[in-house]
Structures are given as structure tokens and as C-alpha cells.
């Protein structure tokens with residue numbers, strides 16, 4: 001499995017900050033120490049260009065991120081402090097998803113061991129998401145291949161409002177999100193298929209809703225390329241996800257999605273999305289588990 005990762009995905013955050021940014025290098029480390037290590041081909045992405053990132057984001061917003069020019073209101077909505085390397089980190093992370101998508105179109109599947117920053121909007125960062133990787137990659141690819149049929153499968157516990165906002169009007173992009181209805185973001189942006197679940201949904205109910213809705217989706221849209229915002233904040237021990245999936249349920253979740261991905265015959269790219277396990281060291285373990293499940297599935 002070709003996986004994109006870069007040491008600069010990590011920038012230091014203040015002690016006790018709720019975003020576990022060390023999960024990026026840690027997930028790679030767990031994978032490199034796993035029984036699937038010999039199946040990994042880890043590559044470093046290039047950052048997306050200014051011209052590419054501004055297909056989605058307003059230049060004034062990006063400059064404010066770079067120069068510590070965000071208002072305190074905007075900073076609160078983003079949920080991250082200023083760091084001089086945050087813009088560079090974001091451009092690399094978006095580059096990772098774009099590179100993984102290009103690789104997936106060539107070889108069938110690839111991962112960005114980052115990305116899934118699905119809340120970011122053109123003019124503001126939201127919920128720990130500075131820039132929107134999937135939306136930018138979609139815009140870049142559609143400029144090159146306007147007929148490409150693209151599907152977003154978002155199984156992060158939170159709705160993919162940024163992707164829905166940016167991609168909603170594009171006729172050959174279909175957005176699917178399965179999430180807790182009464183959780184963040186308070187203001188949802190409707191997608192093509194939203195599966196809104198109750199707070200603290202149990203694993204069995206979640207899996208039933210996931211399989212049933214993906215079955216419907218399979219007959220509604222026929223994609224060439226799928227972006228999977230996987231997310232591990234569906235876990236029962238997550239601080240913010242408000243779902244009750246056990247680790248075993250999460251494996252079943254991955255299996256249902258991977259079976260769907262394979263059934264479409266489309267190329268697919270995996271991105272990490274959110275994960276905020278109460279025991280911080282478990283978050284990269286869960287992300288690595290999803291990547292390992294995908295390797296086992298595609299063997």
C-alpha cells in the first residue's frame with residue numbers, strides 16, 4: 001500500500017491541547033512496527049501550490065493563518081493556536097491527499113497518513129481543520145479531468161460540512177456522510193446523502209445504518225474515484241465522537257466500507273480524519289488498524 005506521510009505533518013501544540021497532532025508520526029510508526037510493515041511503500045508528498053490551494057480557499061484567509069492574523073473569534077472556531085509552520089504543514093497535508101489520489105488513479109488505492117480535514121471552509125478554519133484536503137484535491141483533479149465521477153465517503157463521527165459546502169454544487173461529485181446528528185458541527189451543510197444517527201449510537205445500530213445506506217448509495221452513483229474520510233472518533237472511548245463502537249465494531253465498520261469500495265471497482269484514497277481517544281496513545285493505534293484492515297482487504 002502506498003502511503004503518503006511527511007515529518008512536517010507534526011507541529012508542536014501546547015501541553016494538554018485537545019488535538020492529538022502527534023498521531024501523524026505515531027500512526028506511521030505503529031504501521032512500520034506492525035506485521036504489515038513489508039506491505040508499506042511510504043512516500044513524502046510535495047505541498048500543493050498556491051494556485052491549487054486557492055481553488056478552494058480565499059487568499060486573505062491563508063495569509064491570516066500564515067501571519068497570525070486571525071481574529072480571536074476565528075481562532076476559537078479553528079481550535080488551534082498560531083504556529084509559524086501551520087500553513088506549510090497544511091499545504092503539505094493537502095499535497096498528501098492529492099498525491100494519494102493521483103496514485104490511487106494509477107494503481108487502485110493509496111493512503112494519506114493525514115488529511116480528512118473535512119470541516120475547513122473557503123474563508124475559515126473550523127474544528128481543528130485549517131485547509132480542506134479532499135475538496136482541494138477534487139477541484140484540482142476535476143480541472144484536469146472534468147468527467148471524473150468522484151464520491152466522498154465520510155465515516156468520521158462528525159459531519160463533513162466543509163466538503164459539502166465546497167463540493168455540493170458539482171454535478172459529478174457525490175457526498176456521503178454518516179455522523180451523529182446532534183453533535184458538532186451545530187450547523188450542518190446538507191450533502192447528497194446524510195445519515196444522521198442518535199447520540200451514543202451503539203455499534204450494532206451503527207453498522208446496520210452504514211450497510212443499509214451504502215447499499216442504497218451503490219445503486220445511486222457510479223464513481224471512478226472515492227475519497228474515504230475514515231475517522232476513528234466513532235470509538236466508544238473517544239472524547240468528542242459521541243458514538244459507542246468497540247474496537248471490534250470499528251473493524252467491522254472498516255470491513256463494510258472496504259467491501260463497498262471494492263464492489264464499486266473505483267480507485268480509492270484513504271484519509272485519516274478525526275480521532276480523540278481518552279488515552280492519547282490509542283488514537284494512532286486505531287488509525288493504524290484501519291490502514292492495516294485496508295491492506296488485508298486489498299491483498
Ligand SMILES: [Zn+2]
Nearest residue numbers: 156157158274
Ligand atoms: Zn470527527
